[in-house]
């Protein structure tokens with residue numbers, strides 16, 4: 293069960309605000325829209341993936357203390373090298389292979 297970041301009391305997972313201290317926990321009154329809060333004086337943007345890759349265009353950036361789109365940098369993990377699709381060697385040379393095949397067919401037709 294989650295804990296209120298202000299009063300440290302247990303709160304229901306779907307609570308829109310803390311039933312004890314009334315801290316707003318969800319944005320726009322929607323239970324699925326978590327409102328992330330900075331835990332210290334450091335803005336969320338300092339540790340946000342969207343600030344790091346410069347893709348955020350929120351007006352609150354770079355000083356957002358609350359945000360609904362916050363994605364911590366720690367949430368990004370390196371891809372598993374075994375899971376990465378390897379391009380077959382012949383696809384790199386497919387133009388040359390097609391040209392060689394065309395020449396071979398042409399020579400075969402000329403010989404016959």
Ligand code: SF4
Pocket residue numbers: 336337340341342343348349350352353354356358359360361362363
């Ligand atoms: S998504 Fe929110 S926390 Fe992230 S950079 Fe934009 S304003 Fe900052």
Ligand SMILES: [Zn+2]
Pocket residue numbers: 296297298299300301310311312313314315
């Ligand atoms: Zn509270």
